[in-house]
Amino acid sequence: MIAARAAEGAGASGFTLVEVLVAVLLSTFLAAGAATLLVTAADVSEQATERERLEGDGLRAVERFRRDVRRLRGVTSLDVLSATATRFRFVDLSGATVDWEHAAGVLRRNDEDAVDGVTAFSLAYLPATGTASVPPSRMSRIEISITVASGTESVTLRATAVPRCLAFPHAGFGGS
Amino acid sequence: MNIGRGAEGRNRPAAARPPTPKGSTLVELVILLSILGAASAAAAWSLADARDVPLRVAAERLARHIRYAQRLSMSRNGTCGLVADAATETYLAFENGNPSDPLADPWTRDPLVVTLGQDEFSGVSILTSAFGPSSPLSFDAEGAPLSSGTVVLAGAGGATATVRVVAGTGLVRVGP
Numbered sequence: 001m002i003a004a005r006a007a008e009g010a011g012a013s014g015f016t017l018v019e020v021l022v023a024v025l026l027s028t029f030l031a032a033g034a035a036t037l038l039v040t041a042a043d044v045s046e047q048a049t050e051r052e053r054l055e056g057d058g059l060r061a062v063e064r065f066r067r068d069v070r071r072l073r074g075v076t077s078l079d080v081l082s083a084t085a086t087r088f089r090f091v092d093l094s095g096a097t098v099d100w101e102h103a104a105g106v107l108r109r110n111d112e113d114a115v116d117g118v119t120a121f122s123l124a125y126l127p128a129t130g131t132a133s134v135p136p137s138r139m140s141r142i143e144i145s146i147t148v149a150s151g152t153e154s155v156t157l158r159a160t161a162v163p164r165c166l167a168f169p170h171a172g173f174g175g176s
Numbered sequence: 177m178n179i180g181r182g183a184e185g186r187n188r189p190a191a192a193r194p195p196t197p198k199g200s201t202l203v204e205l206v207i208l209l210s211i212l213g214a215a216s217a218a219a220a221w222s223l224a225d226a227r228d229v230p231l232r233v234a235a236e237r238l239a240r241h242i243r244y245a246q247r248l249s250m251s252r253n254g255t256c257g258l259v260a261d262a263a264t265e266t267y268l269a270f271e272n273g274n275p276s277d278p279l280a281d282p283w284t285r286d287p288l289v290v291t292l293g294q295d296e297f298s299g300v301s302i303l304t305s306a307f308g309p310s311s312p313l314s315f316d317a318e319g320a321p322l323s324s325g326t327v328v329l330a331g332a333g334g335a336t337a338t339v340r341v342v343a344g345t346g347l348v349r350v351g352p
Contacts, residue, residue: 020208112345
């Protein structure tokens with residue numbers, strides 16, 4: 001192009017505005033492509049970090065729930081105060097009331113936030129064998145399912161919590 | 177006259193062509209620079225929060241180290257925690273129930289002591305800390321903090337980030 005320009009005479013040398021703009025446009029495309037790669041890599045990294053956090057928060061709450069349930073007093077059926085799909089409230093071995101409740105996207109333990117961003121939560125009260133729910137007074141285990149989400153990431157955890165001591169008449173522990 | 181050049185194959189009559197040179201004029205350059213200036217202004221606008229990146233990274237890392245001490249505490253019967261000293265801009269995750277006995281970093285095995293305000297955290301400082309040397313953050317065997325509170329970090333641009341430890345459950349939150 002420069003050679004062509006030069007052939008046209010001294011008065012026609014140099015680039016025109018249009019040529020420079022085209023060059024700028026092309027380099028912009030190149031830069032945009034490179035930037036997209038960078039942003040994608042950063043996003044992937046951020047999502048992985050976020051996922052790790054969600055798993056950590058969820059696992060910690062599930063572990064705490066299992067430890068709490070293990071300490072269910074269970075001397076009388078009155079030790080289970082409330083047992084629904086979203087709430088489990090009971091008296092533990094020390095006589096303290098423990099209250100796990102899911103409401104408005106937050107899982108709380110004794111009214112203190114335990115996990116944020118809980119999009120789904122359910123508790124099922126099950127006998128020693130089988131998957132059909134039973135009244136809490138006849139349960140042997142609690143299946144917990146929790147989904148924690150943030151942005152595009154979502155983690156679902158499932159676990160079983162087993163009360164250690166259930167003295168009231170109970171199908172799973174030699175009761176009638 | 178320019179009749180000779182017109183006869184060389186140019187489309188336009190020679191008389192219609194202005195006698196000015198074909199290279200970039202000052203006006204064209206100014207226009208180009210204005211366009212480039214506007215484009216980079218737009219780019220700079222979208223990157224305005226890039227200055228706070230060290231602050232956000234420092235806050236996330238502090239939160240991760242708190243969670244790490246918390247997880248270890250759950251498996252080591254409540255002997256781990258963290259001290260964040262605003263006077264020295266340093267935080268330390270500890271073990272063995274001794275606030276001056278640093279944990280090993282899980283990846284490098286180096287002592288888990290982080291000093292802000294230098295290297296990748298230049299400009300970041302500890303504004304306030306509820307977990308100073310006289311009141312360390314300690315976790316019990318359930319991962320619950322013995323005392324709740326916040327650590328506020330400040331960035332180079334004047335923005336702040338707050339790492340909050342929720343009482344009772346030990347949920348660690350990072351916010352503005």
